[in-house]
Amino acid sequence: ADLTFPMLSYRTGPYGPNGAEFADGYADYFTLLNERDGGIGGAKILTPECETAYNTAKGVECYESTKEGALIYQPLSTGITYQLIPKVTADDIPMHTMGYGRTSAANGKVFSHVFNYPANYWDGASVIIKHISDEEKGDLKGKKISLVYHNSAYGKEPIRTLEELAKKHGYKLTLIPVDHPGQEQKSQWLQLRRDRPDYIIMYGWGVMNQVAIKEATNIRFDMSKFIGIWWSGSENDVLPAGDKANGYKAVTFHGVGDDYPIFEELKKYVKDTGKAAGDGSNLGTALYNRGMYAAMLAAEAAANAQKIHNTKDLTGAQMRDGMESLKIDQDRMKALGLEGFGPEISVTCANHGGPGLGAIQQWDAKAKKWSLITDFVESDRSVIDPLIAEDSAAYAKENSMKERDCK
Amino acid sequence: MSPLFLNALEVILNGLMAGIMYSLVALGFVLIFKASGIFNYAQGVMALFAALTLVGFQTGQVPFAHLINAMFGTEIHHWGSGMNTFLAIILTMIVMIIFAWLLEKIVLKHMVNQAPIILFMTTIGLAYFMEGFGDLMWGADIKTMDVGLPSGGSLWLEDFTKGWAAEGTEYYGMYIDVLDVWAAGIAILLVIALTLFSQYTKTGRALRAVADDHQAALTVGISLRTIWIIVWSLAGFVALVAGIMWGSKSGVQFSLSLIALKALPVLILGGFTSIPGAIIGGLIIGVGEKLFEFSIGGMIGGATENWFAYVLALAFLMFRPQGLFGEKIIERV
Amino acid sequence: MDQDNRIGDTLLEVKNISLSFGGVKALTDISFDIKEGEIRAIIGPNGAGKSSMLNVINGFYHPQEGEVWFRGKKRESMKPYQVARQGVARTFQNIALFKGMSTLDNLMTGCITHMKTNIFLQAIWKGPAEREELEFRERVEHIIDFLGIQAIRKTPVGRLPYGMQKRVELGRALAAQPKLLLLDEPMAGMNLEEKEDMSRFILDVNDEFGTTITLIEHDIGVVMDLSDRIVVLDYGCKLADGTPDVVRNDQAVIDAYLGVSHDD
Amino acid sequence: MFYRESGDFKTNYADDQQSFPIKLDRYAVWVLLAFAFFVVPFFINDYWEKSVLVPFLVWSMAALGLNILTGYCGQVSLGTGGFMAVGAYSCYKLMIAFPGLNIFFVVILAGIITAIVGIAFGLPSLRIKGFYLAVATLASQFFLIWMFNKIPWFYNYSSSGMITAPERTMFGIAISGPSAPSWATYLFCLTLVTIFAFIARNLTRGRIGRAWKSIHDMDIAAEIIGIPPLQAKLSAFAVSSFYIGMSGAMLFGVYLGSAEPGEAFGIDKSFLVLFMVIIGGLGSILGSFLGAAFLILVPVLMKNIMVGAFGWPADLAAHLELLFIGALIMFFLVVEPHGLAQLWRMTKEKLRLWPFPH
Amino acid sequence: MSTENNILSIKNIEVIYDHVILVLKGVSLDVPKGGIVALLGANGAGKTTTIKSISNILKTERGEVTKGSITFEGEQIQDLSPTELVKKGVVQVMEGRHCFEHLTVEENLLTGAYIRKDGRKAIAEDLEKVYTYFPRLKERRKSQAGYTSGGEQQMVAVGRALMAKPKLILLDEPSMGLAPQLVEEIFEIVKSLNEKEGVTFLLAEQNVSVALRYATYGYILENGRVVMDGEAKALSENEDVKEFYLGLSDGDKKSFRDVKHYRRRKRWLA
Ligand SMILES: Nc1ncnc2c1ncn2[C@@H]1O[C@H](COP(=O)(O)OP(=O)(O)OP(=O)(O)O)[C@@H](O)[C@H]1O
């Protein structure tokens, strides 16, 4: 039978423009596999798409309507993720929330069906701090760092981590929330202008990013000291600010640009044959790449599952096993045409969070391109691991669960 | 002067500017309400639609490209080249007029003499429709609006005010966004023109008559049709201006339609029927919410602007239920 | 008719009422009384302040000066609904029915000041709420019969012709079983036959329930025939006060209002 | 003459005042209820539960509530989302504080708490009217959401601010939480909605309902005939908030299972419920259901048709869906401004005359 | 009556509200050029509906003319918009006042002249004329119409129609709520406009005695049908009309006090 990878995408609503790029990348990669390799391990891939409009209720509807035979879910919204955590567990379908969702799901002992490798929000925050620390030659004492965040569950995620890190490194953290949708950020930026923080970290989404970056250029903040999480690091966010956005940074867990061999293949098999999900113009954009990367990880996990269970056809449970023992090394990445696109990944029963590596990308406004300016570096496990343990324990307690055994 | 005082001053100044940006949207509401008693929920979407259309013309996008491609398997996106901004604005305006005309013909015509809430609901249907239509026509991706308006902090003001602070204190000069200044200028022109129009022309009087009583207006020979086409076109024009301003500020995308929510408190504070009220309301809301966030917001966790604007408007309404400049609500038996 | 038996003590008295709106003086120093059981008319040219007077009596307008005495007690400033609860009901010049509701519901709303069951009993319905509802339904059906509006019981009143609406409005006021009934031009827009009917209703209400009635009307024939005493207002001032015969022959009244003497 | 009421005489006032005076209607309702209670639970699956029936019931409850306030009492409110959030958070706090409490009472208590909050936010309605009030109610919407987002006590200090419903039971059967069976959540919602639809019907046909309606039609006249406006309006706010609070509790506890205030109870939800009420029919119990059905089910149906049956790209379908819903709303209002319920009544009236016109 | 003379003629119209409520069941009537025609009838007979179907604002109340034809100056007008009708010279005064509440009295009157193109001066003159008809309005010219008394509003509504300088005025209960003096006055205005400027009138009126005094011709509606018509003189001589509309039985007017509880009601249609 066919392998079903339902896509819960959002192409409408306030976050539609971003959702569309991710969805295109996700779909195109599977199309490539179908066209070039005839699917995975000889089984065709189906990608039924369902529009969630970033709305939890619709997300649930989409989940229920597509879960028949589904192998993996990528709900693409923190809200929907929270809804689905108990459901996928009950339905025995794995869920992959790559770089979003519930961070403590990295603890595979509690969250058996949720995976968030290769990196999560807390890793992102930690990598950003690490980068800042590198810039400052290791000394953050007395530095002022401001967090501009989307005033929602998502935006609030890094606060704990940053506070913990502040204790450790001695910087001073100011919190600046921005309400949805974030069109008007005058107060916030006037405050930032007065505070003159040394660095600004942003956890934004949608129009909030564009306005923030624009306001930052308006107050002539040094853009190289303005660092976003990966959801604040797409072309959409910097382009409206024009040349002045030059130097803006964002943390990422995968490569940027279309300078990888795989894009040749994508052009050849997908774009030029008219099978692209979008209009084919967004290959190589940050969010497209993320979608493609997510699809690649899913496909690898599926192939892994086929190997483990020695079958062409998969069930959700088998897929989960494939994900739980996923290993991708650089050789494999090279074979995939993605050398250097992401870090090596290994997932275990206990660790669903993967390596937690991130790199910093920087915007070149002239060339209208992102480029990676650091290697993939590790987050501060000594801070994050306890946080994960604490939060997942709380979840387990609330739901009267026991941690499972991971041999 | 102490930096704190200067900062407060700066907040007030920026509040005024932000308020004017809200007023631009509120104006469209006022026009339509004044002329037909319709609370036009679709005003925000109209601004979005106008902005999309303008950018579409400017960049030479093919309308409905995605739909056409999906249906016929073609690969079209853009005409050869875009067009000059001025021409694009004119064409957009024509589109807005055609839209007003169709709206009257297809929908509003049938809604004469209906309860306000029904008319309100109709505009909600319209909002949905236009949103879907706009996305279908121009695509849902984020577009950049550039009509040549300057933007960014004003260096001149910064230098000018740098020396104001007391000796020995740290002060960086006052900040203001040039785009906002432009918006303020344009908004004031608009308000003056519209006020003159509604107060001193025969059509202006007819507008108010229609808002009071559709049937009676018909019996004196006022053509609801003409009036509605005029006001919806005007509202389309105001939407276009708002779309340009907000689009230049934050890009053109769905979220643009949500600025309507920032315009609503302005609207009730100024009064639904008053054009100058929209501006004054905007100024009060702008300054109020910014000052509150500046002085108290930080202590209670921030992001207070959204609700504070409404609470402020509510406080004013408790004293003047028709808003500061709205027409008195006639209560008689 | 045995006038003296029917008419009792003073029910309501207004003393030196002055009311103005901005620059417009609607009422200037008006005093008169209304006796229990009588039919008292207020007449005067358009804009004389008649409706405003009723609005003062039922607490909708608060005069700048003057006092209202009701049942021998001075009335403090009151909300209209409090006045209604004291037993004052009225109809309006510009019909003020609840347009979306049926005739029956409009009349039932009239009884509302007498209905008592609380919200929880209402929610359950069966039991006290239903009993109360039926009790008042019966009372309302009497009024419906009385006014001859059985056929439109279930029609939304917005659809009724003007004259019918006036009748329903009277019914709504009657349903409150008022002590004092204020009628503002109850016969406007009615033809003779209907006026006769309406006169009949007014007289019957007065007779059967002993309701005191204050009435504004421009049909002089009706006013002269029905009322016991008449107050004449002009430009907010009291021009005359007395029995129909006195008023009819008062020269000032003829000049200001009647035009020709109406003793045909 | 399909539809007839002739031969259906009422001999006393009690009969005349019952909820469904026409026999055929009465039977139809009983059959429908019997079907919903005794047949559906045996065939329900997750999809029908989570995508169709439970959302329909939850939103019907909210629509009933708002219809009491807006349709009957004429006070347009855009604070519905905020009040649903109050219901949801009360439900959450109650679930956590009293783990043994039967979920039925949790939901009712959540409703009561919301009613109290509703009264407080209803106070301005005495002075502010019409669209001014509508916009002013947005103050409560934004403030409440902000509050639930800001004050950690409400979300039990969880790191992200999301709340998640733990498992709670009724008669030993899980109603909330991941393991609640579909039929149980469905029946739970259905029972609540049925009971409260009848209560709404009772309230709106009696003394209080008339007071509300009269305030709606003409508040000054209502006051003059003896209805205290404050009391009438506040009782409408209270009852309406009670319903909306329950629906919020059901939305969070039974339907979604977790929530974040800005997303689950945002301003768009306030609008959504208002649309339901207007499209369905202001001042109509049936209308609340029709409106909820229209706005919850039609999009699902349309999506299934366009994406499922025709295989159109999801984004095109999403845009077209918006366009169609908008067009349909306008179309219905042009055809019948008083909503689907009125359309239904007119159809009946025509059927009654059919085939002999007039 | 010969048809050429008729400025307005209605042939057998049927009106249905809400698609189901049949109100007019074949009404025909003719209004001769330069005439004053009275439309009489009990409450709910359909007078207002007839007038609204002429001025074509039925649609705004979900009513429609389903049968028959209405011609004005020889031209079918059922499908013209109300505005076009006003431009052609048909103006209606609506029953129940219908002022523009938020406009001042003067602004109300001026909107009456909305379609006129003959210059400010002519309009100003007519405004003065209306003020001389209704001095009370001049006093209140700056107040919002919503705050004027019922009678004042009625004057505004009538005055507003006069401002349009129409050929045909449809008056729906013009005397309602007016003081007796003013009732006479309104009819005097009608008469003088009719005689001096040749304006034609169709008036629905409950004050039958006055109406028949001034009208040239009359129709009596009952239950959506014309049950009787004739010269005004003839009508006022008719015994039934006398008894039931003029309240003269045996030539005498009886007191309203003496009307019987249960009376024989005259209905032409059994
Ligand atoms: N909008 C409407 N919807 C339904 N029925 C209506 C509507 N308007 C009027 N009717 C009905 O049409 C009939 C005639 O009404 P119309 O108003 O024409 O009477 P009328 O002769 O003007 O009475 P009146 O003297 O009281 O003004 C009445 O029975 C009324 O119920």
Ligand SMILES: Nc1ncnc2c1ncn2[C@@H]1O[C@H](COP(=O)(O)OP(=O)(O)OP(=O)(O)O)[C@@H](O)[C@H]1O
């Ligand atoms: N709320 C108000 N605000 C301003 N002016 C008012 C108000 N109420 C009444 N007036 C004015 O007071 C005067 C008296 O009005 P009122 O309605 O009492 O007259 P009336 O005697 O009932 O006349 P009619 O016979 O025409 O109904 C009028 O000139 C009116 O314009």
Ligand SMILES: [Mg+2]
């Ligand atoms: Mg009066």
Ligand SMILES: [Mg+2]
């Ligand atoms: Mg009439």
